[in-house]
Amino acid sequence: MSAECQDEAWARPSAQSLRELVDLEAGRISPRIFWDESIYRLELERIFARCWIFVAHESQVKLPGDFLTTTIGEDGVIVARGADDQVRVLLNACPHRGNRVCFAEAGNARRFTCNYHGWSFGRDGALLGMPAEEVYEQTCPGFDKSELGLVQARVASYKGLIFATFDPGAPSLDDFLGDYRWYLDVLLDTDEGGTEFLPGNIKSVIDCNWKVPAENFVGDSLHAQWTHNSGAVAMLGTGVGKAKQDSVYQANANGHGMQFGFDMVGNAMTLGEPEVVQYIREREALVAERLGKLRSRMVGAMGSATLFPTFSFLAGLNTVRTWNPRGPHRTELHTWVIVNRDAPSSIKEKYRRGVMRTFSPSGTLEMDDGENWENVTRTAAGVVARRQKLHYALGLRSQVQHEELPGNVHQRKFNDSNQRAFFGRWLDLLAAEDWSQVPGGR
Ligand code: FES
């Protein structure tokens, strides 16, 4: 019996029943996937405890002893750099009686000591000691401290982003990202010095299922000129730009997706900081040398992206965020501002100001989205509403071959192809007993 099968206090949806909820050929999806507890429990096991999940940017844990706490699904973790300069991801759950070991959001520490009975752990997760250690040694047969460290995840990074997985059978991070690395580089690799997160992490809570914002960012350009138009008018004095349908692409690989144009500064203009737009324009030739002409035109262009399952970003607006599940109907949003590490400090400050104005919890554009996402989730509770299948059929016949763009590429601005790919990956993972059954999983 697999470990996950031992947890049978809830009804596990079968692969067949899940396939009935998500019909990707027809582009129809049941709202039940945004509401049902049993689906959510399965997601925690088969998506969050199985996939590579973003946990930190390297700039957040630069020095030995630097740490931060975050979550993988609903499991708390500590991301810590050890004295050996290695970053480890440790389960934030004491093996003694299960208390959270570290309460701080971030800091620098030599060790982590549990509040409850004083067990103390190194930055490498090893159990270093506890009060009354001799009593354990004298009265617990086979007592071995080396077996009582914090559970460790596998850790790997891609150009500054640190990911972790608790699944020893998961493919390598490179395989997990696949062709999507080409698109990630538009965010992460436009400058030799790489990127950093500006200090500070804003957290807010939205009463929505985590997949609603994740699928919005993966490719929902359709909502922008409706949902965000009044915000754009109020802020910029003009509505959301109306790009030509065939000047915009969607691309996806392994469920990760990005929708984008080649207008170079469409997103960046939204920041309302002309110097940032200027900075992007001035660097076009440098970026073209590094990433090619096509990607040099994507750096600040209109678009959005989600790396499956919960890491989203807007190139050009330089907001990075994760949609952390807190139950089927609640999401904790964490946001950061990402910048080129070697950018002038005045440009970094302008990115920070622009993002706060637009895509922070009080930002004009962020606020537009939350209410819609909460209502998409809430309506899925209704008996009759749950009988209908939601429409995800835009662009069913829009796939194109493009000589430079890798992955599955679709043309036309209004398109649900990335959303279908996102839910296709979701379905593949939920239906599989382990990675060997996930198409392309090994
Ligand atoms: S629960 Fe951590 S020391 Fe007891």
Ligand SMILES: [Fe+2]
């Ligand atoms: Fe939006």
